[in-house]
Amino acid sequence: MGLISSLRMTLIALGTKLYEVVEGKAKILAPDPSAYSREGKYDPSWAPVFYNPKMTFNRDASVIAVSLLSPKSILDSMSATGIRGIRYNLESVSPDETIFNDKNPAAITLLRINVERNGLKNYKITQLDANVAMHQFKVDFTDVDPFGSPSPFTLGAVASTRRGGVIALTATDLAPLEGSSRASCFRKYGVRTSKLSYSKEAGLRILLGKVVRDAALFERGVVPLFSFYKEYYYRLFVKLEPGAKRADKSLQELGTMYECTKCGYIFLDTDPCIRSCPLCGGSLLSSGPAWTGSINDEVFLDKMRSVLEKFSYLKSYSELSYLLNLLKNENKYKLYYNLSVIASKLRTNMRPIHKVLECLGDASRTHFNNVGIKTSREFKEVVECLKSSY
Numbered sequence: 001m002g003l004i005s006s007l008r009m010t011l012i013a014l015g016t017k018l019y020e021v022v023e024g025k026a027k028i029l030a031p032d033p034s035a036y037s038r039e040g041k042y043d044p045s046w047a048p049v050f051y052n053p054k055m056t057f058n059r060d061a062s063v064i065a066v067s068l069l070s071p072k073s074i075l076d077s078m079s080a081t082g083i084r085g086i087r088y089n090l091e092s093v094s095p096d097e098t099i100f101n102d103k104n105p106a107a108i109t110l111l112r113i114n115v116e117r118n119g120l121k122n123y124k125i126t127q128l129d130a131n132v133a134m135h136q137f138k139v140d141f142t143d144v145d146p147f148g149s150p151s152p153f154t155l156g157a158v159a160s161t162r163r164g165g166v167i168a169l170t171a172t173d174l175a176p177l178e179g180s181s182r183a184s185c186f187r188k189y190g191v192r193t194s195k196l197s198y199s200k201e202a203g204l205r206i207l208l209g210k211v212v213r214d215a216a217l218f219e220r221g222v223v224p225l226f227s228f229y230k231e232y233y234y235r236l237f238v239k240l241e242p243g244a245k246r247a248d249k250s251l252q253e254l255g256t257m258y259e260c261t262k263c264g265y266i267f268l269d270t271d272p273c274i275r276s277c278p279l280c281g282g283s284l285l286s287s288g289p290a291w292t293g294s295i296n297d298e299v300f301l302d303k304m305r306s307v308l309e310k311f312s313y314l315k316s317y318s319e320l321s322y323l324l325n326l327l328k329n330e331n332k333y334k335l336y337y338n339l340s341v342i343a344s345k346l347r348t349n350m351r352p353i354h355k356v357l358e359c360l361g362d363a364s365r366t367h368f369n370n371v372g373i374k375t376s377r378e379f380k381e382v383v384e385c386l387k388s389s390y
Ligand SMILES: C[S@@+](CC[C@H](N)C(=O)[O-])C[C@H]1O[C@@H](n2cnc3c(N)ncnc32)[C@H](O)[C@@H]1O
Pocket: 049, 050, 051, 052, 055, 059, 077, 078, 079, 080, 081, 082, 083, 084, 101, 102, 103, 104, 107, 128, 129, 130, 131, 145, 146, 147
């Protein structure tokens, strides 16, 4: 971009109506929503630089995760106001270098101001396409926080991350991932999908599957450290382990997610061609390839829970504590049963969930769905408990 247009963009950014936001330990300037509202509504993408207060929980959780990773170098590949990278510096770690990048020139101007305001020292700011930045820099931790799908950036994120490093991704394209936009899911994730009753978990497993396949191209295996779903997005932290063997091992953990249309039985299998329900012979919905392994690392979750106290200043502290405990409880099981779907198949009323859990014993609620449960018990026991738990 020429000097004139860059100055023009700078002027536009300076003319942008700003307000001060305090988030965690950062104090940043962001576009004032009141100046960009339309008919009483506001979407952060209408402002010249993107800042979404509804993503604070995502950033709070990320700050805690990054504090345990202790990366020496960070690439905040889509910085916008810079809030994420700034918070990592103020609250998580003291990296030797943080690279802030955004392709939007107004964002570059604003993040320059924000980084200075927060007293950061070791940083670099670049205005590149994220994929260019990710092929240019090598770091210990790469953050990808796009509008919509992270799919066009997963390969770049693997490329930019050193051996043993970690990538974090946000995905807000729930329609393809959860199976509502099937063509889009095939286009973006290479997955033939269906709308499954446990669609919220299915979406996360599809996304992890994509990361596994892209990591394998660089001969890296994948360990999901911390993954969750919230309202309209997924957030995941994935460790990349070097070596073709590790890549192959991760690929072996890809499989297909199934659901019987007749009885409601759900299962994961590495065989992508199962046609009928192993329990009742009914026809199956399927979705894959998807990650069939653990979506959270037990040890990492425990560490997050043990450092949480240090972050008691966060507004979302209680909510984070609740999420981390729930993730730990549900981590030993695989897919969740959607009790309302099974109840309607059985033509019975939805029983109180705590009663079903009590009846099953070895079972947990899931953060994915408030009418979902995970259990090691057999499907017939879930059905019995659902029928008998008054
Ligand atoms: C969702 S916002 C990032 C929000 C920010 N990380 C935060 O936590 O507030 C996405 C940002 O990515 C930038 N962006 C979108 N596509 C990009 C690309 N291909 N390369 C670089 N930046 C991009 C946009 O300009 C926007 O600022």
